[in-house]
Amino acid sequence: MSTFMLKNSTSKFTPVSNVFIDNYMTKARGEFVKVYLLMLKYNVSGEMGVSSSIIASSLNLLESDIMNALNYWNDEGVIKLVPIDKMGNFNVEFLDLTEESEVQSSKxxxxxxxxxxxxxxxxxxxxxxxxxxxxxxxxxxxxxxxxxxxxxxxxxxxxxxxxxxxxxxxxxxxxxxxxxxxxxxxxTIEEAQMFIKRHEDKWIKYRKILAYLGIKDAEIMKPQEDLLDKWVTQYKFPVEVIQKACDICFERLNRADFKYIDGILNSWAKDNIKTIEDIAAKDSKKPVYKKASNYGNSRDNFNNFEQRVYDYDSLEKKLLGWDRND
Known part of the structure; x- marks a missing residue:
């Protein structure tokens, strides 16, 4: 749960800037607008602060929705969201949009x-x-x-x-x-077109790899994109080699794991493996371990074992006590 401390001035009504309505409200998500208006109401009514759980409960939203909304308005320059500590508490300041509009107009x-x-x-x-x-x-x-x-x-x-x-x-x-x-x-237009072509060529490869893993390109995060860039741009692996690493990952883990795939490709890059043929050649040089079978030897050892010879009549007399001299 987060707490938001407000820098406010007491008022019995909530003034909403026309700049906010014209420039910001129309393109924002509805729940973001709700959060802004409720926080603005708390701000001008003299509240010192309010928790994310209270706002979420009032608007029938999740606490994560409240945080997303405030981050959005902070990015838009409508409020200033400043962390107070490492516990998720913030100072919230509502900025004067009239001044912002005048500055923009002057530009x-x-x-x-x-x-x-x-x-x-x-x-x-x-x-x-x-x-x-x-x-x-x-x-x-x-x-x-x-x-x-x-x-x-x-x-x-x-x-x-x-x-x-x-x-x-x-x-x-x-x-x-x-x-x-x-x-x-x-x-220039020409430089921009060249940049787009290089970028698109790279993303065509990315999409092939992601499709092979059953992932849409819109679903990947920045760390995953960085790994793709390393495999394609830095290591210059062909797509089929990266797909082979994906196959190995699936065989061993039964799922897609970028770090595991990266480990395989790091090893191949270190060994200067660049093609499917290089992978096959490396695999062919691996020693094949066979489980030793001692069945035949055990059998021979058993047959070669010098068995003892027992005098069963003498043993029987000893057990029955007949060998004693009364």
Missing amino acids: VSLLEELNKNSIKDMLHEIERLIGRPLSPKEMATYIGWQKDLSFSLEMILLLIQYCISKGKTDYRYFEKVAISWYDSNIK
Whole structure:
């Protein structure tokens, strides 16, 4: 259970910023909006703090849903969520969205930019691609890439088309990819297309491996993706070699285990094994251990054993006491 300490001012009503309604509420999940509004109500009504269990109970949600919502609003810049300790307790501060809106407006004048036909056409195309209207913040973000990242309108559209082809439609994901391209010094359409081709070629291999393991690419986590990258990019193993390691993993564990597969591939990389033929050659050199059979020898030993000869008449007399001299 987490406790959230509030920096508040007492009020008998809960004011909701129009900036929140226009720019944030329309694209957020319903339960996230509920958490924001209830926390805002506690904040302005003078509450010093509230626990995640109380919020979850009030909204009929899980405590994990409360944490996800607050992390979402923190990422959006609507609140500031600061850990107090290592026990899961936080300070929550509601930010002034009016000031944020004014700062954003000072960076990009939407009205001025929207008078340009090329900008309007780009934004309309983005709306068509993602299937919904863009918020002012999204418009400002995409237009800002021209100045901040030196991206042409064609590059911006290409980037968003590429993200959508991967099933991503959130503008925060678009921003991460844009920054990644900028950090990779991608400045032209040609460089962007080459980057996409290299990335897609790599992911074609990833998907083949994941499909072999019965895993969808959307289900893998970053550590698993890093292992795939090591096998394909660093070790340069062909897909069939990685699939052979998967087979061995299944035979031994009866399940998919990335760490176990990684151990096999690490060993093969160390032994400079690169192909299926190399694996077969290595297996052929392994010594074959046969269980020794001593059946024949035991039998011979038994037959060679010098058996004792007993005088049964004498033994019988001793047992009956007839050998005693009365």
